[in-house]
Amino acid sequence: MKNQPYIVILAGGLGIKLWPQSRFSKPKQFLDLIGTGRTLLQMTFDRFVQNYSVDRFLIVTSKRYFQLVKEQLPELKDSQIIVEPIRRNTGASLALVSYVIKKLNPDATVIVSPSDQLIVNEIAFFNAINEAIQVSESSDKLVAVGVEPHSPDTSCGYIQYLEQPGQLAMKVKTFTEKPDLELAETFVNSGDFLWNSGIFIWNNESIIKTIEKNLPELAEVFEEGTPYYGTSDESAYLKKAYSLIKSVSINYGILQKSDNVYVVLGQFGWSDLGSWQNLYDLKSKDGSKNVPEGNTLLYDTENCFVKVNPEKLVVIQGLKNYLVSDNDNVLLICKLGEEDKFREFLKDAKEKGGDYI
Secondary structure, eight states: OTTSOEEEEEOOOOOGGGTTTSBTTBOGGGSOOSSSSSOHHHHHHHHHHTTSOGGGEEEEEEGGGHHHHHHHOTTSOGGGEEEESSOOHHHHHHHHHHHHHHHHOTTOEEEEEESSOEESOHHHHHHHHHHHHHHHHTSSOEEEEEEOOSSOOTTSEEEEEEOOTTOSSEEEEEEEESOOHHHHHHHHHHSSEEEEEEEEEEEHHHHHHHHHHHOHHHHHHHHHHGGGTTSTTHHHHHHHHHHHSOOOOHHHHTGGGOSOEEEEEEOSOEEOOOSHHHHHHHSOOOTTSOEEESSEEEESOBSOEEEOOTTSOEEEESOBSEEEEEETTEEEEEETTOGGGHHHHHHHHHHTOSSOO
């Protein structure tokens, strides 16, 4: 078990684009969105625990979700739940956990995974993971897992790569996070872009060297701070440290600046479940391409996602390409696929007062 990689699962996201089902108090990773009886976090854990020992898991989350992680993954010790005091994006999350792993095993291989993805073909998934491990263990390369895009999805990040025939991994040229539709269409048509799955594999020493080179102020904070991790001084130190660092993603803050980042192609059926549109695409549909969930009567209605309380009859007539979501104290009716409006919705809902977000 000593040579097994650490499995780092990022579970601190807010799931804004799945509001109002996903709330700040219980975001999407803690929900059973696809009806399996297991939440997205639990499904991620289940996927990896088939191949790796429970003691190799580390969950990175925010302070408000610590108890949810404990409840949903009772197999883990408290020390395996890495708690961030303030949200500072994936750059800080992965820097913190990298320095924690440095104390545990400086030469460890690390697999980083989001907590909110659907993987259809797990055999093909682990084939890609094993290829990435092979590349990272034989070099200082930081390896991303990319997925061939089948549509210009604006909720996904994109990786541009350089062709390297005969190689397991291809050199990464650029990262782009959530482009607009026109740019996403250009990416898909070009043939040299992949969706960024958010799954990374690297040697822990290699990522720390990269952090030290590209974000030295972040490295300095965590190099000093990790001796406090797991002690009575941890909370106070981390709160102070996080107040000093900038919010930056791992892609832009670290990987985009590096010349040793590579990507392996994964073909395993993937969705990041990042929006209602993503969820709609996965669901079974009726003859009018509607997804009716709950007690509904639909007339002259097409291409709609209707998710409502089963105890209430909901009658809809004349809608096309709409989302209707009735969740607790919020009823949302908006165009399906326009999740770029959600930040505005949440901002205005917050100003109304009440527990709407």
